[in-house]
Amino acid sequence: MAYSKKVLEHYENPRNVGSMDAKKQEVGTGLVGAPECGDVMRLQIEVDPETHVIKDAKFKTFGCGSAIASSSLATEWLKNKTIDEAMTIDNMDIVEELALPPVKIHCSVLAEDAIKAAIQDYRKKNGLPELELEAKIVH
Amino acid sequence: MLKLPIYLDNSSTTPVDPRVLEAMIPYYTEHFGNAASRSHPFGWSAEDAVDHAREQVARLINATEKEIIFTSGATEGDNLAMKGVFDMYSRKGNHIITVTTEHKAVLDTGKHIEKMGGEVTYLKVDNQGNIDLKELEAAITDKTILVSIMYANNEMGTIHPIREIADIVHKKGALLFTDATQAVGKIPVDVIADGIDLMTFTAHKMYGPKGVGALYVRRKNPRVKVTAQLDGGGHERGMRSGTLNVPGIVGFGKAAELAMQEMHQDAERLSALRDKLENALLGLEEAYVNGNPNSRLPHLTNISFKYVEGEGLMMAFKDIAVSSGSACTSASLEPSYVLKALGLGDDLAHSSIRFSLGRFTTEEQIDFTIDHVKTAVTKLREMSPLWEMFKEGIDLDTIEWAEH
Numbered sequence: 202m203a204y205s206k207k208v209l210e211h212y213e214n215p216r217n218v219g220s221m222d223a224k225k226q227e228v229g230t231g232l233v234g235a236p237e238c239g240d241v242m243r244l245q246i247e248v249d250p251e252t253h254v255i256k257d258a259k260f261k262t263f264g265c266g267s268a269i270a271s272s273s274l275a276t277e278w279l280k281n282k283t284i285d286e287a288m289t290i291d292n293m294d295i296v297e298e299l300a301l302p303p304v305k306i307h308c309s310v311l312a313e314d315a316i317k318a319a320i321q322d323y324r325k326k327n328g329l330p331e332l333e334l335e336a337k338i339v340h
Numbered sequence: 341m342l343k344l345p346i347y348l349d350n351s352s353t354t355p356v357d358p359r360v361l362e363a364m365i366p367y368y369t370e371h372f373g374n375a376a377s378r379s380h381p382f383g384w385s386a387e388d389a390v391d392h393a394r395e396q397v398a399r400l401i402n403a404t405e406k407e408i409i410f411t412s413g414a415t416e417g418d419n420l421a422m423k424g425v426f427d428m429y430s431r432k433g434n435h436i437i438t439v440t441t442e443h444k445a446v447l448d449t450g451k452h453i454e455k456m457g458g459e460v461t462y463l464k465v466d467n468q469g470n471i472d473l474k475e476l477e478a479a480i481t482d483k484t485i486l487v488s489i490m491y492a493n494n495e496m497g498t499i500h501p502i503r504e505i506a507d508i509v510h511k512k513g514a515l516l517f518t519d520a521t522q523a524v525g526k527i528p529v530d531v532i533a534d535g536i537d538l539m540t541f542t543a544h545k546m547y548g549p550k551g552v553g554a555l556y557v558r559r560k561n562p563r564v565k566v567t568a569q570l571d572g573g574g575h576e577r578g579m580r581s582g583t584l585n586v587p588g589i590v591g592f593g594k595a596a597e598l599a600m601q602e603m604h605q606d607a608e609r610l611s612a613l614r615d616k617l618e619n620a621l622l623g624l625e626e627a628y629v630n631g632n633p634n635s636r637l638p639h640l641t642n643i644s645f646k647y648v649e650g651e652g653l654m655m656a657f658k659d660i661a662v663s664s665g666s667a668c669t670s671a672s673l674e675p676s677y678v679l680k681a682l683g684l685g686d687d688l689a690h691s692s693i694r695f696s697l698g699r700f701t702t703e704e705q706i707d708f709t710i711d712h713v714k715t716a717v718t719k720l721r722e723m724s725p726l727w728e729m730f731k732e733g734i735d736l737d738t739i740e741w742a743e744h
Contacts, residue, residue: 204655212655212656215723218722220728232725235741236687236726236741237685237687237690239651239675239686239690240649241725241741243725262723263647263648264649265649266651266652266655268652269652269723
């Protein structure tokens with residue numbers, strides 16, 4: 202299977218690989234996927250408690266090149282967005298940006314889920330009302 | 341200079357040996373005749389060439405020429421053997437036994453036979469890919485006409501004890517068919533000593549061309565018959581109609597002759613290189629060999645690198661060509677059914693890489709591969725949340741994963 206240039210570029214030079222201290226108040230962590238399914242993403246955000254702007258984002262991903270590229274791209278997009286703006290990132294934006302083929306759409310869904318899970322985690326920790334997340338069904 | 345990329349996927353297909361190609365070329369141009377044309381010298385020389393190749397192929401497996409049916413490859417041989425026996429022996433019974441780790445060409449033929457009213461038993465394997473011979477014996481009934489067990493597995497290289505299997509099968513009055521695609525030309529296969537009744541194999545796994553294979557059909561003790569699955573001119577003693585692929589068959593014959601001469605030295609050299617590769621890669625933490633280390637093909641190793649995903653890993657292998665049991669390569673989301681059948685757990689199955697060496701693999705290539713793989717695994721582990729959790733001592737089984 203041939204990968205798009207953008208997937209390859211993110212795979213070769215992944216942005217924002219790393220970990221944050223999940224216990225910190227201003228850090229939100231989203232861990233999605235399952236080892237059995239062949240992909241697990243952990244996405245973390247550090248949010249300014251005053252403005253709710255995402256100051257930093259990090260990821261680690263177990264998965265194929267498209268999963269790694271999707272999470273790398275997600276961390277780029279998250280920075281400097283408020284947590285409300287970040288909620289509007291749609292998996293299809295990732296599909297389009299990375300030119301993912303249909304068989305890899307689940308990677309983008311996983312990235313969207315990871316973003317939302319990280320934001321939810323942050324909201325819970327900081328006493329913000331929890332959001333109702335609708336599950337995207339792709340499998 | 342080392343030429344890149346390096347080919348370590350010889351269990352998928354092998355390059356054609358230049359000596360094989362040389363033998364084939366005249367049969368495209370000068371001696372292009374149809375081997376079935378009895379009325380002129382063009383046909384005669386093609387027929388002579390096919391006869392010679394048939395001898396070369398038969399000799400490699402200790403068969404006689406009349407027991408070799410040329411086919412388009414191993415898949416056709418699987419279909420012809422299984423469907424052909426099912427049709428021919430329908431009065432005796434309708435039960436076939438095979439194994440969950442067989443090639444798709446066997447498993448899907450089994451499914452087809454079930455639709456045609458046959459019954460198929462699929463034997464399970466242990467965590468090294470071995471079948472339980474007692475289970476096999478118990479599964480054979482008076483309706484069992486055929487037992488289909490591969491000689492050596494294509495994904496992890498486990499070699500089945502074909503002689504012992506043959507004894508059990510024959511004691512119970514059934515026939516033994518073996519898909520020996522991965523074994524013939526790589527390790528000694530002797531249809532008499534091994535007690536094989538039918539056997540499929542193919543040229544392109546032994547440095548011959550693609551599109552040509554053979555089905556061995558025993559003619560004595562017992563005389564085995566299969567019902568043809570292709571109707572037509574009655575070639576190959578009525579068992580497989582269709583104009584013979586003369587250049588391909590000539591190449592197959594030459595490849596078989598070379599295998600006979602060089603198999604032992606190839607196997608010795610390749611198993612040393614394989615061991616070197618394997619031992620070096622097992623130096624990485626959390627790397628495991630799949631298959632039976634005491635009974636496996638000499639040129640192959642299948643290794644799971646835990647906490648990295650196979651396809652992601654292969655993407656990092658820019659300069660080596662290997663294959664993976666990972667989900668993504670199959671375009672479905674399921675990891676290798678063969679590795680799952682070993683009870684490996686999907687996480688290990690997703691993390692497996694098959695390295696298969698061949699006649700043209702060099703030590704320099706293996707040294708390069710060792711460095712390349714170590715770098716890639718280390719890089720991907722640094723990116724893997726599972727590796728981080730493992731390193732922190734978190735038991736991944738205690739986490740409630742959101743299965744998707």
